[in-house]
Amino acid sequence: MQKVPVMKEGEFILTESDAILKYLATKYDIVPEHWYPRQPERRAKVDEYTAWHHTHTRPHASKVFILEVLLPAASGSAVDEVRLVRALSELDETLDRVETMFLKRQPFLCGDDLTIADLLAVCELMQPMASGRDVLQQRPSLQSWRSRVMAATGENFTTAHRIVYAVRDRYKAKL
Known part of the structure; x- marks a missing residue:
């Protein structure tokens, strides 16, 4: 594939x-079971998010990253601001839903425990950081959620996003 x-x-x-x-x-x-619970209702909540993720969080966060980082780097052209504004609007709608449908008032997307749903979501939402864009900047509840994911995963979070941080540093150096 x-x-x-x-x-x-x-x-x-x-x-x-x-x-x-x-x-x-x-x-x-x-x-540990919390990553992908064995209990059917808890597992179904993880599966619900991960199914939704593929048509919402992933494409919308990726589109911002592609438009702002990959296409300009590959083509040498400027960012298409019209397309970027539209992509940011789509991502903003997705973030509204992440907050209201999944995070609600619980610590993680699918309840009280960190799951693979949180890993998938946070990785997508970190991609725009490659250009220095924090898409959660105006969203305190999602910032707190990301902080909880970072704390729960420890140094592995930094390791997993090492490339994003390196691209961000190169991007900033070009400005």
């Missing part, structure tokens, strides 16, 4: 981070 990430285990090949995370959590049963 020419996709990253990809996992190969013997002859078994799996793409898509969502599918890989669920597969690993289910098959090996070595991670």
Whole structure:
């Protein structure tokens, strides 16, 4: 499928981070249950977010990153401000829904515990940081959520976003 990430285990090949995370959590049963709960209702809430994620959070956050970082870097042209404003508006609508439909008044997207839903969401929402854009800047509840995810994942958060931070630093140096 020419996709990253990809996992190969013997002859078994799996793409898509969502599918890989669920597969690993289910098959090996070595991670704490909170990541992908066994209890059906709690697991269904994680699955609900991850299904929604593919048509909302992922494409809208990625579009901002592509328009503001990747396309200008690849083509040498300026950012298409009209398309970027539209993409930011779409992302803003998505963030409204993340807050009202998923986060509500709980610490994490699917309840009281950190799950793979939080990992998928935070990774997408960190992408625009590559241009120095914090899409959560005007959203205190989502900023608090991101802080809880960062605290819960510790140094792994920084490691996972090392490339985003490096691109951000190069982007800032060009300004």
